[in-house]
Amino acid sequence: MAESLLVEDLRVLVGAVEAVRGVSFELGAGSRTGLIGESGSGKTLTALALMGLLPDGLRAAGRVLYGGRDLLTLPDDELCALRGDRLAMVFQEPMSALNPVMRIGDQVAEPLMLHRRLGRRVALAEATRALMRVRIRDPEEKMRAYPHQLSGGQRQRAMIAMAMACAPAVLVADEPTTALDVTVQAGILRLLDELVEAEGTTLLLITHDLAVVASSCDRVLVMYGGKIVESGTVGQVFDRPRHPYTRALLDAIPPVDEDLPDRHLRAIPGSVPGLGRFPPGCPFRNRCPNADGKCAEMPPLAVLGDHSLACWHPVEAGI
């Protein structure tokens, strides 16, 4: 069941604007990849595109290869058969991702009835076990609860139980802990880690929080302005960043575990341009200290073994 997911030159069009501008990466079977990006980076659209969940009016081009098939051209019924079974997704806000008028138990049982063709009774029993696996307290009681009766952390656990119910091969988690408190976030990340480990699931974790990626992923993709600007292992990207954006981002975060000499951070100038307002060529060039005329042309993705980056003037390796 272990198969890799390959994204080739993925583009997402929002009207006339290309929000994802040719993104390629591979999620190796059983790997854990973090996708880092700010607003307008196109990280969420990338996730929705590879799940075939783009909202109406948005079009995706390129290829998303899984199990020898291109998910972007797959007929709807075949895609639906895959989604929730082989491919699953966890969203940022479980309150809006869960149906407010349906009991938790029925919602968690739904994918099992749909994909495993289990009868209602068997599926509900299976759903109770799924809730136990995500360590929700009193699973029997929570089965009968409605989403609003659960706390934010419990809702996210239920959402994960639902996503993991059919033991998917690929799990896409879009900012799964952003809406949660730090202590709750820690629990959810630990849970995801254990489940993914136990099932051998391929994980794509989308977030704006670099530290979350560092603590739960092996590989990192850094997106900015609809492009992947740098990718590599967590060690390569966080310890030896080569792209000026990655480097600047790491410098701009106040560290929680060390003291700075003064209260000034190395801030990145300017702000993230809105959708469609990124400069042509390298999207970061209007904020980049190294930029020059050459950057008007989009730099190609240079591959240095495991580490790749798209920049004409990379920063020197080493801190």
Add this chain to the structure above:
Amino acid sequence: MLAPGGGGHLSSAEVLFEVEHVTRRYRLPRTRLLGPRRELVAVDDVSFTLRRGETLGVVGESGSGKTTLMKMLLRLERPDAGRISYYGASLTREVQVIFQDPSSALDPRMRVADIILEPVRVMRLPGDRRQRVYELLDAVGLPPDSAHRYAHEFSGGQRQRIAIARALAPRPQMLIGDEPVSALDVSVRAQILNLLEDLRVGFDLTLVLVSHDLSVVRHMCDRVLVMSRGSVVEEGPTREIFSAPRHAYTRLLLDSIPTLKNRRAASA
């Protein structure tokens, strides 16, 4: 429970706020028609002092009471018990606030100049108002032509600068930041934190930062209050709290923060 040592020079400074055994309860709606009225104790017997020139961080998760406490400092809410004393001249003019979400904090129907001048107008403060707008825009690093535009024409970080300019308009002694960078893009947070620090030094401000983000509080604050379920569970100089937390909850909080250095075991 004041931590010993630390901030020695601060203890001699002038007290600005004295919070004594403050409690705030909310009545919850009945869950059943004839059921008992329940109460939520949002802030439970909290005491602390805030001295002039100090930077205080108030840390806690949702439901910890940090927002209610902030509202009581601003007199937007009244405590049910206890007392909050302000030792400045005019709290309304001297204590200003910056909110988390800059798009909700700025009236979409008003131009930037009117937004910034609103406190000056409400308080009928004297002075050349036109000139004041340009001074303030300059202080927060926005171009002068921003004055005639509307807030929605600006990015999140720029909107937060506008909100800061408005807070500075009545020449306050003190700023309260309620999660001032949480809603911003990671790459613009540092700018706003640097700006707050520059303004703090430049205008000699007392700063209270209410935040769930411990890295921000550690970076900016001299002293920290850790709140949990309405109570202050630990209080002390930032460095001590972060290096040697004494309360179990503080330790849990610190252990929960993911850091860039703590990697997954499998990834070498």
Add this chain to the structure above:
Amino acid sequence: MRRLPPALVAGAFLVGLVVLVALVSLVWTPHDPDHVIVPDRFRGVGGGEYLLGTDQFGRDELSRLMAGARNTLLVGMVTVVIAIAAGVPVGALAAFYRGPLEEVAMRASDVLLAFPAILLAMLFAAVFRPGTLTAMAAIGIAFVPVFARVVRGAGLQVMQMDYVTAARTFGSRGWWIVARHLLPNVGSVLIVQATIAFAVAILAEAALSYLGLGTPPPTASWGRMLSDSQSYLYQSPLLALWPGMAIAFSVLGFNLLGDGLRDLLDPKLVERLPAQG
């Protein structure tokens, strides 16, 4: 430039047409709309100098339609003004002060809302004198709770915004917050509601005039014209068609305009673009 919603364009065209006709009728109509020429009764379409024929008293149908547009707009405008003048303050105060005041205002509006506008107008006509003014007052009062509710709903959202909290921290009084923050921000919902109320008012006035409780003869009114034509349906069926169409098109116009304005002014539509992240 953003593309305008098609409903807005179509609505603005129809409404513009009604307004134009009403304005022209002030200075010029083909004939005197109230002038009775008995020998010319029931002329057909294109009957000599009468483009749309004449009615049972030989009055020019086209001229009466044009004059009727004036009456229609007047009724719409006055009722909406009455409704706004009373409804907006009630709604704004309810949103601002909450508590018992809001309860009383909203329950009172529930009671008023339970009365159909027509029933209220009949009551008014019975107590006072039936006429355009009575009809307008009745319809206007019937709309007050609608406006009060809309303004309160939008106002409650505004009151939750941090800019209102900020204004409070620097000591703003109630009237400042209402005037500077609340009202400007409920403006767009108000415009939409006013446009739709306009359409309902036109229909209500037509219905009242049809029942003989609205505009009294001989003033030209589309509802009255429709009701009069009924008796002569076999002789001259087109006499029912013209005012009917005029009512239908102007109501449609205002409704389309309201829908279009809603699309144009609703900031949520902008937010509905995919959340980037």
